[in-house]
Structure formats: C-alpha cells, structure tokens
Amino acid sequence: MKSHGMIPFLDLVTPHLELEEELVAVFRDCIRNAHFIGGNMLEEFERDFAKFCDAKHAIGVANGTDAVRFALMAGGVQSGDLVITVPNTFIATTEAISQAGGQPVFVDIDEKTYNLDPIKLQQFLENDCRREAGKTVHTKSKRPVTAIVPVHLYGQMAAMDRILDLAAQYGLMVVEDSCQAHGAKYYSAKDKQWHTAGSMGIAAGFSFYPGKNLGACGEAGAVTTNDDNVAKKIRMLRDHGQVRKYYHDIEGYNGRLDTLQAGILHLKLKHLEGWNEKRRSLAKEYSRLLEGTEGVILPHEPSWSKAVYHLYVVRVAEREKLQAELAGSGIGTAIHYPIPLHQQKAYQRLGYRTGDFPVAERVALEIVSLPMFPQLTLSQQAHVVDEVRRLVTEEAAPELVRNESTLVGRR
Numbered sequence: 001m002k003s004h005g006m007i008p009f010l011d012l013v014t015p016h017l018e019l020e021e022e023l024v025a026v027f028r029d030c031i032r033n034a035h036f037i038g039g040n041m042l043e044e045f046e047r048d049f050a051k052f053c054d055a056k057h058a059i060g061v062a063n064g065t066d067a068v069r070f071a072l073m074a075g076g077v078q079s080g081d082l083v084i085t086v087p088n089t090f091i092a093t094t095e096a097i098s099q100a101g102g103q104p105v106f107v108d109i110d111e112k113t114y115n116l117d118p119i120k121l122q123q124f125l126e127n128d129c130r131r132e133a134g135k136t137v138h139t140k141s142k143r144p145v146t147a148i149v150p151v152h153l154y155g156q157m158a159a160m161d162r163i164l165d166l167a168a169q170y171g172l173m174v175v176e177d178s179c180q181a182h183g184a185k186y187y188s189a190k191d192k193q194w195h196t197a198g199s200m201g202i203a204a205g206f207s208f209y210p211g212k213n214l215g216a217c218g219e220a221g222a223v224t225t226n227d228d229n230v231a232k233k234i235r236m237l238r239d240h241g242q243v244r245k246y247y248h249d250i251e252g253y254n255g256r257l258d259t260l261q262a263g264i265l266h267l268k269l270k271h272l273e274g275w276n277e278k279r280r281s282l283a284k285e286y287s288r289l290l291e292g293t294e295g296v297i298l299p300h301e302p303s304w305s306k307a308v309y310h311l312y313v314v315r316v317a318e319r320e321k322l323q324a325e326l327a328g329s330g331i332g333t334a335i336h337y338p339i340p341l342h343q344q345k346a347y348q349r350l351g352y353r354t355g356d357f358p359v360a361e362r363v364a365l366e367i368v369s370l371p372m373f374p375q376l377t378l379s380q381q382a383h384v385v386d387e388v389r390r391l392v393t394e395e396a397a398p399e400l401v402r403n404e405s406t407l408v409g410r411r
C-alpha cells in the first residue's frame with residue numbers, strides 16, 4: 001500500500017518555503033529603511049487589494065475583527081442598534097458588532113449554502129420588526145435595526161441580490177464579512193454582472209489571519225469600500241481618530257496594519273488568483289470523487305456563485321467518529337464551527353434557546369472540514385477521499401437510517 005504520511009488539515013509551511021527568499025527580502029527592506037508603520041509598502045498593498053476586490057478603497061487594519069468593527073462604525077451603527085447576522089460564524093463577527101456598540105440578532109441559514117437565508121431574513125423583518133418614522137424597529141426590544149452582516153462563509157458569497165434589496169427596503173446598511181472570501185464572486189441578476197466579495201455592501205471586512213486564502217505572517221486585516229466618506233472615517237478609526245498627526249477629530253483605535261505585513265501581503269497577493277484557482281479545482285475534484293457516496297452531503301455552489309473554497313466542508317451523520325478515524329489514518333480535519341453562537345455562553349444574555357435556529361443547529365452537528373490548501377496534492381486528496389468513503393460506508397451506515405430526515409443523500 002502506498003504511504004501518504006500525514007495529511008494536515010492545513011499546510012502553512014510549504015507556501016512560505018516556496019516564497020522564502022522574497023519574504024526575507026521584504027523584511028530586509030523594512031529593517032534597512034525603518035519602514036514599520038505606514039509608507040509606500042502599505043499604500044501599494046492597499047491600492048492593489050482594492051483593485052483585486054473591484055472596490056474603490058482598501059484600508060489596511062490590524063485584523064479582520066477590527067475590519068468588521070470599523071466598517072460598522074464608519075457605516076453609522078450607533079450604541080444599542082441591532083445588527084442582523086447568522087449564528088454559524090466565527091465569534092469575531094458578533095464581537096465586532098458588539099464592539100461597534102451594536103447587539104447581534106440572528107437569522108437562520110440556508111440549508112444548502114450555509115449562508116444567511118434571505119427568506120428567513122424577510123420573515124424576520126416582516127414579522128419581528130416594524131417601520132417607524134422611516135426607521136426599522138425591532139418590535140419586542142424596541143431597538144432600531146440598522147445593519148446586516150452577511151458572512152460569506154467558507155469562501156462562498158451570500159445571496160446578495162435579495163439581501164441588498166431587503167436592506168434597501170428597510171433602510172439597513174450591509175457590511176459584508178468577507179474574512180473567508182478573498183476573491184469570491186457573485187453573479188447579480190440585476191445588472192447581469194459578476195461582483196467580487198468586498199464590493200457589494202457599504203463596506204466589507206477582510207481577515208489576513210495566516211490560514212486565510214490570503215494570509216499574513218501574523219495578524220492583519222482590511223476594509224474595502226466604494227464610499228469616500230466611509231474610507232476616510234476608517235482611516236481615522238484605525239489611527240487614533242487623526243487625519244493629521246496629533247489632531248484628533250474623534251477617539252479612535254490603534255488598529256493599523258503593520259508595514260511589514262502589508263509588504264508580505266502585497267507579495268502574496270500576486271499569487272492569490274492562482275491559489276484560489278487551485279482551491280476551486282481541488283474542490284471540484286473532491287466533489288467528483290465523493291459524488292454518490294451515501295451519507296455524505298457535499299458543498300453546494302449555486303450557478304450565481306464562484307466560491308474560493310477557504311474551506312471544503314462536507315456533512316456526515318457520525319462526524320466525531322469520522323474525525324477520530326481520519327486522525328488515526330494521519331488525516332487532519334476541523335469543525336467550522338461546532339457550537340452556533342446563540343448557544344455559546346458568551347451570548348446567554350441575548351436570551352436565545354436551542355431550537356431557535358434549527359438549520360444552523362443541525363448543520364453544526366454534521367459538518368466536517370476536509371484538508372484544503374493550494375499545495376494539497378491530487379494523490380493526497382485521493383487518499384483522503386478513499387478514507388472518507390471507506391469509513392462512512394463501512395461504519396456510519398446504520399446511523400444514516402436513524403438520521404435520514406436530515407441526511408437526505410448527496411447533492
């Protein structure tokens with residue numbers, strides 16, 4: 001039998017070894033010129049990342065959480081506002097909402113895409129909110145609802161046409177959480193054009209955490225926007241509220257992007273399209289090889305979406321068992337995310353109960369993220385698939401009968 005060694009869930013060593021000389025040259029440039037904060041390296045990255053996202057501005061910030069927070073603040077979220085998002089995201093989305101002064105309010109997800117369900121969004125706005133003096137007010141809490149944060153989860157954009165229409169109808173701003181979706185595309189039926197993540201809302205937050213499709217060698221993030229005023233406000237927020245040194249119009253934050261990280265990201269940005277293509281072709285191959293495996297639900301990519309597969313996530317009945325057995329075969333996996341946010345201790349204060357978001361709750365018990373990174377080889381991938389098929393078919397089959405209401409086969 002061919003040995004495949006360990007197949008990690010994510011390989012962060014190989015891509016850096018491939019670029020080692022160039023990465024070291026960036027560092028050398030920074031230390032030789034004392035380029036640590038601001039400067040050309042930062043501006044060049046911001047210019048090219050904005051271009052990559054088809055946005056007018058990109059503003060480098062310290063991390064993705066700050067990016068979403070600053071985007072919400074610059075967009076105008078006020079203390080006490082309700083901000084709509086999904087329960088199946090990384091907690092940074094809702095931390096950013098709270099840190100901007102808002103309070104998260106959840107709407108359930110679509111069972112196929114795992115993104116915000118526009119039908120449930122409409123139901124929430126129609127049934128739980130009312131229009132009052134030109135504003136949308138949550139009937140029960142009497143708080144204003146001012147924003148929606150669709151999360152482009154796993155690298156696939158949310159159903160933006162419907163979300164943007166509802167936002168316009170109810171006077172809400174849309175801030176995209178694009179932290180997992182660098183380069184993802186959405187085909188709008190309205191203007192019959194493809195749009196890039198980060199170019200559709202009033203602003204969007206990106207994370208460059210090392211494992212992201214575009215990752216720094218440390219913490220980093222950016223906000224993109226087409227709005228000049230929002231861009232100006234974010235530049236102030238990230239830099240202690242100043243437009244000119246020591247002239248502070250507002251209180252801001254220490255939320256800048258390091259010059260060194262900007263230089264590293266600029267270098268890596270040249271490879272991003274190729275890496276995303278590699279992820280897309282690996283995803284296609286995963287789906288081709290796993291197609292027809294009883295009890296495994298594959299990712300669904302609607303015709304209006306070009307996902308960039310930050311993660312390749314399948315659903316199975318016996319998720320923990322499969323994970324443990326794959327680990328025994330030297331294959332790394334992960335769960336994104338095991339506990340929906342409304343069931344987390346941190347959000348007990350919001351008063352949600354189990355059962356409030358049945359799709360997110362069900363999906364959270366069944367998802368498992370398979371190895372996905374551009375350097376994954378086809379033979380490694382084939383081995384992962386062989387193991388998944390073998391384990392699911394041999395060992396999880398009886399469970400599928402019990403769970404047939406939720407695991408309705410493949411798609």
Ligand SMILES: Cc1ncc(COP(=O)(O)O)c(C=O)c1O
Pocket residue numbers: 063064065066068089090092093151177179180206207208209220221
């Ligand atoms: C969906 C989502 N939102 C926000 C963030 C926050 O980004 P960061 O970790 O850079 O603060 C992340 C990153 O992990 C994320 O995946």
